[in-house]
Amino acid sequence: MAYSRTLFGTTPDGRQVQAYTLVNGRGTECTLLDLGAVWNRMVVKDREGRKRDVILGYDRPEYYLKDEAFFGAVVGRNANRIAKGHFVLEGTEYQLAVNNGPNNLHSGPDVYRNRIWESRAGADETGSFVIFSLWSEDGDQGFPGKARVEVRYTLGEDDSVSISYTMVATKTTVANFTNHVYFNLAGQESGSILDQKVRICADSFTPTDADSIPTGEIRPVEGTPMDFRQWKEIGKEIGSDYDQLVMAAGYDHNWVIDGWDQTLRLAAEACCEESGIRVEVYTDRPGVQFYTGNYIDGTMPGKNGAVYGKRAGYCFETQYYPDALNHPEFPQPVLPEGKEYRAETVYRFLTE
Numbered sequence: 001m002a003y004s005r006t007l008f009g010t011t012p013d014g015r016q017v018q019a020y021t022l023v024n025g026r027g028t029e030c031t032l033l034d035l036g037a038v039w040n041r042m043v044v045k046d047r048e049g050r051k052r053d054v055i056l057g058y059d060r061p062e063y064y065l066k067d068e069a070f071f072g073a074v075v076g077r078n079a080n081r082i083a084k085g086h087f088v089l090e091g092t093e094y095q096l097a098v099n100n101g102p103n104n105l106h107s108g109p110d111v112y113r114n115r116i117w118e119s120r121a122g123a124d125e126t127g128s129f130v131i132f133s134l135w136s137e138d139g140d141q142g143f144p145g146k147a148r149v150e151v152r153y154t155l156g157e158d159d160s161v162s163i164s165y166t167m168v169a170t171k172t173t174v175a176n177f178t179n180h181v182y183f184n185l186a187g188q189e190s191g192s193i194l195d196q197k198v199r200i201c202a203d204s205f206t207p208t209d210a211d212s213i214p215t216g217e218i219r220p221v222e223g224t225p226m227d228f229r230q231w232k233e234i235g236k237e238i239g240s241d242y243d244q245l246v247m248a249a250g251y252d253h254n255w256v257i258d259g260w261d262q263t264l265r266l267a268a269e270a271c272c273e274e275s276g277i278r279v280e281v282y283t284d285r286p287g288v289q290f291y292t293g294n295y296i297d298g299t300m301p302g303k304n305g306a307v308y309g310k311r312a313g314y315c316f317e318t319q320y321y322p323d324a325l326n327h328p329e330f331p332q333p334v335l336p337e338g339k340e341y342r343a344e345t346v347y348r349f350l351t352e
Contacts, residue, residue, distance in 0.1 A: 001025065001123045001157070003130070008033055008040075009061045017061045020121050022128035022155040027051070028349070030155045035061055036113035037132040037151050039072035039181050041303070044159060044349045047276030053189075054277060054349070056182040056302060056313040063300045065114055069293070070180035073113035074151050075106045076165075077136065077143050078333065079178035080254070080289060080322040083213045087325035089144065089334065090172055096142040101211050106180075107141045112149075126162070129154040138170065145171030145337065160348040167341040175341035176320045176333035182293060182313030183279060185272035189306035193292070193314050194235025200228035200268045200290060202255035206321050206330075210247050213323050214330075218256060226253065231271075234292060234314065250294035250311070254321050260286040260331075264344060268316050271352065282346040283318035286331045291315040318345040 001024060008019035017035040029051075031041035042055045057071050058064055064071070085096035085104035096104040117132040133150040136143075147169035154162040165177040184193050205226050206214040221227040225237035225245060238250050245251065257267045267288045271278040281288065291314060298309045320333040335341045 001128045003121045003123060003128045005121065008035070011035070011061045011065065015116055017116070018119065020119065020130045022121075022130065022153070024127060024155055024157050024159070026157070026159060028155065028159045030153065030161055032130050032132075032153055033064075034117050034119040034132060035064060036111075036115065037074040037117050038064060038113065039153070039161075039179060042161070042349070044277060045351060047351050052187040052275060052277065053303065054183055054185050054187060054279075056184060056188050056308055058300065059303050066300065069182070069296055070106060070113060071182055073111070073180045074132070074177065075180055075317075076112055076149060076175070076177040077141060077147070077167075078107050078174045078176045079317060079319045080176075081105050081212055083211075083323045083326050085142075089174070089325070092144075094142055094144070103211060103213060107143075110141055127154045127156040143173050145169035145173040147173065151177070158348065159350065160346050162344060162346045165341070165343045167335065168338065169335060170337065172337045173335050174325065174333055175335035176324075177343060178289075178317040178319045179345065180315060180317060181347070182315055183270060184313045185270060185277040185279065186275050188303055188313075191309070192311050194238065194311060195233055196270055196272045196314075197231045197233050198228050198268065198270045198290070198314070199231050200255050200288065201258050201266055202288070203229070203258055204256045206254045206256065206287070207244055208247070208253065208322075212248060212252065214254070214321060214327060216327050216329065221255075226255075228290075238292065248294065251290050251292040252294060254287045254289050254319070256321075257283070257286055257288060264346065267318065270314070270316075276352045278350045278352055280348045280350070281316045281318070282348070284344055285318040285320060287319050287321045289315065289317035289319060289322070291317065
């Protein structure tokens with residue numbers, strides 16, 4: 001187990017950005033930035049023993065600051081969408097900024113991704129780790145309560161990256177964190193992911209309206225292109241004439257994880273037959289947003305000059321369901337005053 005810190009670059013307004021690289025005994029590498037607590041690199045061996053970086057990202061801080069795809073970013077206080085940016089909590093109405101059509105997306109536009117987080121690295125029996133933390137003031141992004149937020153990444157000897165989130169606030173507030181990492185298991189520079197296979201442990205999903213807001217229905221996946229209960233190529237049905245796929249220009253939906261009981265469980269997995277690399281996704285959250293990079297547009301160069309076009313990567317964003325605050329029938333991302341929010345997601349990489 002080892003870790004190092006280097007200067008990643010400087011933002012246009014003069015802030016220095018540090019990069020932490022964690023390395024385990026297998027030679028697997030995970031690089032993280034104190035800008036946005038961004039997951040920047042994930043280097044694993046393929047079946048031939050060659051190293052491949054399997055997540056999308058950038059080589060310069062200014063690209064992250066302009067990035068509308070949120071490559072590798074920690075998202076909070078609330079991940080995903082809130083309809084019209086409006087919700088009621090303990091009888092008080094709150095209005096957030098609208099930054100995605102008529103809705104609030106990822107708590108923007110003043111996102112955590114653009115902030116320099118406090119950081120420290122170390123190693124213990126679980127592996128090498130980096131802990132990122134920040135203070136979020138009462139009213140920050142429109143949410144109530146001053147909050148202390150902490151995110152810990154740990155690289156294990158089994159090639160797992162564990163992301164644990166904690167938060168405590170001075171008022172009852174919203175807590176729904178995720179990581180927006182994009183995978184391409186053939187390598188971050190390799191282009192389309194449509195031939196890679198995915199399995200999602202979910203019998204149902206939450207269909208949305210034209211603005212990507214859940215209707216409130218929990219719909220079975222059986223008989224629809226949303227059925228990933230068995231391994232299936234991402235591209236097999238992505239272009240089908242199914243209203244949900246047409247409106248979202250591909251997959252960008254929340255799946256309802258089977259058997260959710262707030263313990264860590266397998267939610268999804270993906271594999272690339274060409275590289276032999278597979279990733280398993282474990283979470284203690286009730287939902288996972290599977291997004292296929294439908295709006296990646298290649299306007300900024302990726303790492304090592306890679307060109308990221310449409311569907312160059314895909315996400316498994318573990319979460320409470322989108323717009324849950326406005327759907328009391330959904331599990332609620334509400335954190336009582338003084339209580340500690342804790343959540344964990346684990347991405348485990350394997351070679352077949």
